[in-house]
Amino acid sequence: MEVKVHFTNLEPSTGVETIIQEKVTKLKKYFEGRFSVHWNCSIEKDNHTSNVTVLGKNIELNAHAKTDNMYKTIDVVMEKLEKQLGKRKEVITNKHHDKLTSVAAAE
Numbered sequence: 001m002e003v004k005v006h007f008t009n010l011e012p013s014t015g016v017e018t019i020i021q022e023k024v025t026k027l028k029k030y031f032e033g034r035f036s037v038h039w040n041c042s043i044e045k046d047n048h049t050s051n052v053t054v055l056g057k058n059i060e061l062n063a064h065a066k067t068d069n070m071y072k073t074i075d076v077v078m079e080k081l082e083k084q085l086g087k088r089k090e091v092i093t094n095k096h097h098d099k100l101t102s103v104a105a106a107e
Contacts, residue, residue, distance in 0.1 A: 001028060001035060008042035016041060016070055023078045030085040031056045041070060050077045059088065 003024050005017050024037050035056035042049045048070040054061040061084050065076035 001025070001031075001037070003037045004039065006038075006040045008040060010041065010043045016074070019071065019074055023074060026078075027054070027081065027085070030089065031059075033057055035059075041073075043070075048073045050074055052077050052081065054081060061085070 001024070003021060005012075005020055007013070007016075020039055024039075027035070027037075033056075035054060038053045038055075040049075040051045042051075046068060047066050048068065049066045050064070050070075050073045052061075052063045054063075061081055063077045063080040063084070065073045065080065067073045067076060
């Protein structure tokens with residue numbers, strides 16, 4: 001797992017980086033092998049923004065959130081990523097299940 005965190009228009013914060021590392025660790029259960037996360041935190045006026053790209057084997061996910069608090073923004077982005085990963089897992093499971101039922105029906 002490789003995590004890169006970039007800060008735009010704000011000073012790098014070890015607290016924010018630590019929270020991001022902890023949150024991203026939860027994504028390991030969805031991936032086999034290596035994956036990378038590119039996380040960009042920025043502030044524009046009073047809006048805290050997070051843009052995230054997750055790259056893994058045969059998968060690329062993107063999530064974006066904008067709120068009034070960076071920690072809240074991180075939580076919103078993680079919810080979006082987990083939702084996308086859950087949907088992807090469901091699609092893969094359904095395809096696998098469909099193949100198994102078609103093989104069983106053919107026998």
